Amino acid sequence: MTEQQPPRLEMRGVVKTFGPVVALDSVDLEVGRNEVHGLLGGNGAGKTTLMNVLYGLYRPNAGEVLLDGAPVSIGSPRDAIDAGVGMVHQTFLQVDNYTVTENIVLGTDVSGPLRLDLGEARERIRELSTRFGLTVDPDAVVEELPVGVRQRVEILKALYRGARLLILDEPTTNLTPQEVDDLFGSMRAMVDDGMSVVLITHKIRETLSVCDRMTVMRDGRRVETIERADTDADHLAQVMVGGSADPGDLIDATALGAVDAEEVETVVSSVREEIGVTAQGLVVVNDQGHELIRGFDLDIREGEIVGIAGVAGNGQVELAEALAGVRPVRSGSVQVGGRSMCGLPTAAWLDHGVAYVPEDRHRDGILPTASITENLVLGSQRSPRIRKHGLIDWGAAKQRAVDAIEQFSVRANGPGTPAGDLSGGNIQRVILARAFAHQPRMLILHNPTRGLDLGSTRFVYEQVRAATAAGCAVLLISEDLDEVIALSDRVIALYQGSQAGEWPHGSVDAYEVGRSMTGLGEARV
Amino acid sequence: MSETMTPAPPAAPAPPAARPTNRVVEALWLLVPYAVSVLLAFVVGGLIILAIGRDPMAAFESVLTTSFNTRFGTVETLHKWVPILLCAYAFAIPLATGKFNIGAEGQLLVGATGGVALGILWSDLPTIVLLPCVLIAGALGGALWSGIAAFLMVKFNVNEILSTVVLNFISFQLIDYVASHVWPDRGAGHPATVRVGDGALLPGIGEAPPFHSGVLITLVLVVAIAVFMRRTPTGFELRAVGANLRAAQVHGIKTSRLAGAGLVVGGAVAGLAGAIEVAGVHGKMLEGMQSNFLILGIIVGLMSRGSMLALPVVAFGIAVLEVGAGSMQRTAQVPVEMVLIIEALILLFLLLSDIVRAKIRGQ
Numbered sequence: 099m100t101e102q103q104p105p106r107l108e109m110r111g112v113v114k115t116f117g118p119v120v121a122l123d124s125v126d127l128e129v130g131r132n133e134v135h136g137l138l139g140g141n142g143a144g145k146t147t148l149m150n151v152l153y154g155l156y157r158p159n160a161g162e163v164l165l166d167g168a169p170v171s172i173g174s175p176r177d178a179i180d181a182g183v184g185m186v187h188q189t190f191l192q193v194d195n196y197t198v199t200e201n202i203v204l205g206t207d208v209s210g211p212l213r214l215d216l217g218e219a220r221e222r223i224r225e226l227s228t229r230f231g232l233t234v235d236p237d238a239v240v241e242e243l244p245v246g247v248r249q250r251v252e253i254l255k256a257l258y259r260g261a262r263l264l265i266l267d268e269p270t271t272n273l274t275p276q277e278v279d280d281l282f283g284s285m286r287a288m289v290d291d292g293m294s295v296v297l298i299t300h301k302i303r304e305t306l307s308v309c310d311r312m313t314v315m316r317d318g319r320r321v322e323t324i325e326r327a328d329t330d331a332d333h334l335a336q337v338m339v340g341g342s343a344d345p346g347d348l349i350d351a352t353a354l355g356a357v358d359a360e361e362v363e364t365v366v367s368s369v370r371e372e373i374g375v376t377a378q379g380l381v382v383v384n385d386q387g388h389e390l391i392r393g394f395d396l397d398i399r400e401g402e403i404v405g406i407a408g409v410a411g412n413g414q415v416e417l418a419e420a421l422a423g424v425r426p427v428r429s430g431s432v433q434v435g436g437r438s439m440c441g442l443p444t445a446a447w448l449d450h451g452v453a454y455v456p457e458d459r460h461r462d463g464i465l466p467t468a469s470i471t472e473n474l475v476l477g478s479q480r481s482p483r484i485r486k487h488g489l490i491d492w493g494a495a496k497q498r499a500v501d502a503i504e505q506f507s508v509r510a511n512g513p514g515t516p517a518g519d520l521s522g523g524n525i526q527r528v529i530l531a532r533a534f535a536h537q538p539r540m541l542i543l544h545n546p547t548r549g550l551d552l553g554s555t556r557f558v559y560e561q562v563r564a565a566t567a568a569g570c571a572v573l574l575i576s577e578d579l580d581e582v583i584a585l586s587d588r589v590i591a592l593y594q595g596s597q598a599g600e601w602p603h604g605s606v607d608a609y610e611v612g613r614s615m616t617g618l619g620e621a622r623v
Numbered sequence: 624m625s626e627t628m629t630p631a632p633p634a635a636p637a638p639p640a641a642r643p644t645n646r647v648v649e650a651l652w653l654l655v656p657y658a659v660s661v662l663l664a665f666v667v668g669g670l671i672i673l674a675i676g677r678d679p680m681a682a683f684e685s686v687l688t689t690s691f692n693t694r695f696g697t698v699e700t701l702h703k704w705v706p707i708l709l710c711a712y713a714f715a716i717p718l719a720t721g722k723f724n725i726g727a728e729g730q731l732l733v734g735a736t737g738g739v740a741l742g743i744l745w746s747d748l749p750t751i752v753l754l755p756c757v758l759i760a761g762a763l764g765g766a767l768w769s770g771i772a773a774f775l776m777v778k779f780n781v782n783e784i785l786s787t788v789v790l791n792f793i794s795f796q797l798i799d800y801v802a803s804h805v806w807p808d809r810g811a812g813h814p815a816t817v818r819v820g821d822g823a824l825l826p827g828i829g830e831a832p833p834f835h836s837g838v839l840i841t842l843v844l845v846v847a848i849a850v851f852m853r854r855t856p857t858g859f860e861l862r863a864v865g866a867n868l869r870a871a872q873v874h875g876i877k878t879s880r881l882a883g884a885g886l887v888v889g890g891a892v893a894g895l896a897g898a899i900e901v902a903g904v905h906g907k908m909l910e911g912m913q914s915n916f917l918i919l920g921i922i923v924g925l926m927s928r929g930s931m932l933a934l935p936v937v938a939f940g941i942a943v944l945e946v947g948a949g950s951m952q953r954t955a956q957v958p959v960e961m962v963l964i965i966e967a968l969i970l971l972f973l974l975l976s977d978i979v980r981a982k983i984r985g986q
Contacts, residue, residue, distance in 0.1 A: 424873050445875030454873065462873045465866035476863055477874035479856040489854040 104167025106131045106263055106294040112151055112161030121147045122158070123318045129263065134285055134295045136305035136312030138338060140552050144318040145298045149265045153185040154178040165263070184256025185265040190248055194241035199223055201240055202255050219258075226257050230287045231280065244616070245409060246277035253284070264288065265296045270304060272410055272577060274612035282308040301580075302334045314338055338552075367603075368401035368563075369587055374571030375421070375540050380430035382416040382595075389428070390416040392595040398540070398571040403562065405586030406575040408615050413595040414575050415457065418544045421573060422454035423447030435539045448477050451539035455529055455546055457575075459522065463529045466518025470510060471499040473517045474532050483536070502531040507557065523554035530561055541565055544575045559585065579608060593617045656976035664968035671964065672957055682955035686947030686962065698834045700939075700946045702904055705841045706731070707945070708938035709896035710920025711927070712848060713765075713889040715934060717783070718924060719852070720864040720882040726772060726787025727893040728917035729794035730765035734894025736801055737764030738823070738901045739816055739908040743806050746820025753822035758840070758898045765894015766887050768794065773883035773890075783886060791917070802910055815909035825903040835903030844892070845935050852931045861885055865929070893920075915963075919945070922970055941966060 107129040114122040122144050129135040137145045150156045152163060154172040163170055165181055172178050178185070192201050203219045220236045227234050232250040240248060249269060256264055266285075270278045285295050285308060299305060305312045306326065314321045314337045322337055375398040382391035390413040398404050408414055419425035421432060423444045432439045439447055456462035464473050475495050478484050485491060499513035506527040510520060517528055526546070533541060543562065547555040562585065566572055576582050582589055583606050591599040591614035599614035601607075669679035690700040713727040737760035745753055768790055775781035802814040827833025852858040863871040864878050864885075872878050896916070901908055923941055927933035948962035 419873075422873070423875075443875065443877070444872070448875045456873060461867075462869050465863055465870055467866050468862070472859070472862075475859065476870070479859045479863075485856070489850075490856060490859060492854070 103131065104164070105129060106133070106166060107152070107296075108164040108167075109148070109152065110162050110164070112148065112163075113159045114147055114151055114156055115159055121318050122151070124161070125315070125318070125320045127313055127320065128323070129294050129296060130311070131294060132289045132292060133310045134289055134297060134308055136309035137296055137298045137315065138300065138302070138305050138312050138334065139315035140300055140338060143315040145315055146267055147318075148315070149185065149267065149296065149298060152178065153183060153265065179259050179261070182260060182262040183265070184259060184261030184263070186249065186252045186256060186267065186269060188267050188271060190252050192240050192248065192251065195239060197237050197239055198234055198243075198251050198254075199236045201251060202236075202258050206259060222258065223254060226254055229291070230257070230284045232284050233280075245272045246274070246280075249273070249281070250284075257288075261293070263294045263296070265298065267298045268300070269297070270299070270301070274409065274616055275579070275608045276612050276616075278304075302331050302338070305334070306331060367587060368566045368569075370400040370402075370569060372400045374398050374400040374402070374435065374569075375573070376431075376433040377421065378431050380417070380420060380432070381428040382413070382420040382425060383428050384416055390595050391420065394430070394595070394597060396421075396573075396590075398573060400569040400571055401566045402587045403566055403572040403574055403585055405582035405589045406573065406592050407579055407582045407589055407611050408575075408577070408592035410577050412592050412615075414544065414577075414592065416595075417592070418454065418456070418542050418573075418575055421540075422452055422456075422542050424454065445477075445480070449481070451537065453533035453536075453538035453541050455526075455533055455541070455543045457544035457548070459525050459529060460518075464517040464525055467516055469499075469514045470503065470508065470517055470520075470528055471496045471513045473528055474499050474502060474535065477532065478536065481536075498535075502528075502535070506531045506561075523550045526550060526554060526558065530558065534561065534565065537568065538565065538570050541570050541572045542575070543572065545577060546574070547576075547578070547581060579611065583608060583611070591615050652980065656973060656980060660969050660972035660976055663972045664965050667968055668961060668965040672955075672961065675957070677955055677957050682951050682957045682961070685950045685954045686944060689947040689950040690943045694830075695832055696946060696950075698832050700942045701834045701838045703945050704935075704939050704942040705837050705899055705903075706896045706914070706916045707919045707923060707942055708841060708845075708935055709892050709899075710916040711923035711934050711938050712844075712920075713769075713893035713896075714920050714924035715927065715929065715931070716848075716852075716861070716889040716892065717882070717885040718865070719861045719929060720878075720885040721868060722776070722882050722886055723784045724769065724772075724787050724886055724889045725784055725917070725921070726769060726790050726890070727896075727920050728913040729787070729791035730768045730890040730893035731897040731900070731913050731916060732794040732798050733768040734761035734763075734765035734897030735901050735908050735912065736798055736897075737761050737894065738898030739801070739806075739819055742819025742823030742901065743817060746823065748820065748822050750822045750824070750826070753820060754825065754902065757819070757823045757902050758895060761898020761901070762891040762895045765897065766891035768894070769886050769890020773886040776886065777879050777883040787886075798908060799910060802908060808907065811909070813909060816907045818907045819901065823902055824906060825899065835899075837899035837903040840895075840899065844895075849931050857881075857884075919966070922966055926970055926973060 105128050107127065109125065109127040112122050112125045113120070125144065125148055127148065137149070139145050147156065151158045152172065154174045154177050157173065163172060165183070170181050172181060172183070175185075193204065196204070199216050199220050202223055203216065223236045226232070227250070232254055234247055234250045234254065240251060243251070253264070269281060273281065285297070288295055297305065297309060309326055311323060311325055312334070313323045314334070316338065324334070324337070375396070377394060377396040380391050380394040381389060384390045394417065396404065406414065406417070416425060420427050423439060423442065423446070427440055430440070434450055434452055437450060439450065460466065465476060471492070475484055475490065479490060484495060486494070496513050502508070503510060503513060508520070508524050508527045508531070510524060517525060520528065541562070546558050550558065562572055562574070574582060574585055587603050589601045589603075589606050589611060590597055591611050593615055594617065598617065599611065601611065665683065669683070672679040672682050689696040691697065710727040710731065713730060714724055717724040738757040741760045742753065742757050745756065769787065772783050772786040772790060775786050776783045799814055802816050806816040808815045808817045825835040825837050828836055828839070852862065860871065860876045860881055863874075863876060864881050868878055900912055905912060919941055923934060923938045926937045944962045944966060948959040951957050951961065952959050
């Protein structure tokens with residue numbers, strides 16, 4: 099009975115460098131049989147890199163990998179699959195107009211080169227999906243499926259190929275709370291069936307609810323491997339951020355996903371009486387001419403944060419751009435500070451104090467080859483604040499950039515550093531510095547903390563609170579439901595371009611929001 | 624929340640001290656590839672000259688020294704520098720917004736046509752009136768020509784590379800018509816117009832042989848363009864559009880109108896080059912006067928990598944090579960085309976250096 103079985107996976111002393119950057123510094127990892135193992139850490143901790151090494155996407159500089167006690171050499175994802183390792187990435191590689199079955203068998207040996215008989219495959223998929231609770235119709239065309247189901251397809255793909263060890267990279271990012279529960283249920287079923295699962299995540303709450311053990315990583319090193327029974331949220335938070343952070347800080351904790359959003363006390367609300375922004379009957383089309391926002395009404399008071407919760411692709415980008423004056427509206431009206439804005443050029447919106455922090459920082463937010471100074475000037479180059487005798491006063495702009503770098507703690511060599519050379523978090527700091535430079539009346543934030551490390555996330559939250567204290571009306575559009583619930587004075591669910599529910603701060607039920615986000619909610623306002 | 628806004632304690636004096644060395648390193652990263660590329664181009668060029676059985680050292684000596692040994696060479700170099708540089712601007716200014724103007728020679732020819740027309744029609748007017756008219760007509764002619772491409776681009780989304788190239792061909796027909804039917808000089812033995820009035824000629828400067836005052840106009844333009852690109856809101860917007868079109872749009876810049884404006888300004892500069900060629904060098908318009916300024920302008924524009932400050936310097940270097948080419952053929956019997964090969968090699972090595980630099984610095 100005490101016969102020692104080797105663990106499912108052992109990684110020993112794995113080193114991976116990219117040029118001068120050490121991404122993995124002699125990392126060990128052990129994953130047992132029948133175990134959900136959490137791989138926990140902030141952004142850039144090395145979690146995904148370590149798993150990409152295991153999956154054959156990166157070649158390690160040193161270290162060895164053992165599966166079921168036997169050393170293996172994995173040089174490509176093909177090798178990994180043959181060795182029984184499957185990985186589900188954050189972005190799916192699927193052929194949109196193929197069915198679920200076709201996507202799953204793609205790249206496997208199905209019958210002969212001329213004859214394609216999918217009947218057998220369809221049966222296997224059906225069997226796998228019932229066994230693990232991964233409900234999906236094998237004949238559905240993939241492009242018509244929601245994100246949560248497409249993820250199941252991806253998991254089935256790995257199971258179909260005989261994975262005994264399944265790696266899930268931040269799988270809950272785009273899921274509703276219900277879908278997260280379903281996914282965790284499936285993971286349990288898999289380990290009960292003899293498999294092992296590695297869950298890459300930065301959310302403490304998730305690891306606590308589903309993992310048997312977790313390994314915490316920081317700065318490319320393994321910090322500690324902990325049994326679920328021996329830890330709690332505070333302890334994990336402390337291990338994750340090291341000695342530098344104070345896990346008692348509520349904002350900090352929500353950033354970690356460690357605290358249920360409802361537990362957050364109402365932070366001193368700065369909501370004022372005056373209406374800051376009014377939008378009525380907004381109809382907005384995307385670049386292809388499809389109506390993605392269909393009759394949207396919105397009031398934001400001065401100093402209020404209104405959060406928009408929704409699954410990506412329900413009109414968030416169009417809503418944000420319409421309210422920022424970047425995208426013309428087809429019909430409806432927008433008033434900011436009592437002034438009707440529709441039909442005015444984008445520059446007029448900027449002048450009127452509408453600041454937009456776009457979702458895609460690199461594409462919409464910065465001039466990559468231009469210096470920080472120039473990026474901070476962008477948008478106000480015609481304003482008298484910037485100009486002296488009609489010409490841009492670069493001396494003064496540089497001085498302001500130096501101040502902004504200090505105030506917003508941008509890590510850069512100086513104001514002349516090209517913005518494209520900065521890390522994601524520092525780019526976001528530059529964008530925020532620009533947004534806050536001229537006392538905005540209205541601030542539109544779209545996924546403001548996606549991909550940011552803890553420090554930067556906390557920084558963003560602080561800045562948003564400072565802005566509301568000054569009376570700014572804030573619209574927070576985010577796919578991170580925890581973030582929306584924790585920060586917002588009011589939460590609105592967005593489903594297919596319309597409002598699907600509204601909740602004041604403190605009485606938000608994440609499951610109810612989740613249902614509304616997917617069109618199942620009853621609470622219509 | 625006010626604690627978050629508290630400024631940090633005064634920073635240690637370390638960063639300012641570190642900056643100069645940083646700047647030197649950055650400058651080296653910028654300049655070394657140029658030096659290496661030029662050197663390699665000459666080495667490869669030298670091998671080719673050896674291969675055709677000529678003396679590379681003699682060839683290079685005459686290429687590099689002609690511009691400086693004689694007054695005639697110097698004047699010739701300055702006269703080449705003007706159209707090469709202006710055509711480089713015509714390429715580089717629209718490129719700042721991400722648009723490729725491959726029509727500098729058409730714009731130059733139409734500008735020359737505008738200049739020559741006034742110079743002939745109003746030939747009795749005095750310099751003080753006529754010369755500015757000729758130059759302005761040149762700039763307007765070039766702007767009109769690139770304006771067609773700009774209009775098509777902004778209104779109908781017609782690709783500017785195609786339209787500017789096609790407009791070049793039309794301009795050849797145009798000057799052929801003007802030089803053979805409108806104001807033909809029957810005695811020239813080559814399609815050319817009659818001479819413009821004396822009032823249309825750019826005054827010479829210095830002892831014989833003098834260089835024409837178009838050189839000074841160009842110098843003023845160099846400063847004006849640098850200030851325009853660097854200090855004016857419009858110049859900043861041009862650069863912003865080139866750096867990231869989407870971000871520029873999101874921040875309130877009307878990108879397509881601006882790209883169109885960049886093309887028009889580029890055309891105006893090329894048109895001015897045409898007028899200066901008429902008023903300063905030829906005194907008339909003749910077929911073939913566009914020489915290979917289009918291609919040289921593009922080479923200079925690409926070598927300068929968007930730096931308006933580098934353009935005049937690089938253009939001067941190319942002008943030196945171009946002037947040296949003729950004497951190289953005479954003294955070393957190496958065909959003039961060798962110089963174009965070397966110029967192309969410099970550009971190739973420079974582009975290659977980007978990859979090498981990225982490798983060395985580690986991405």
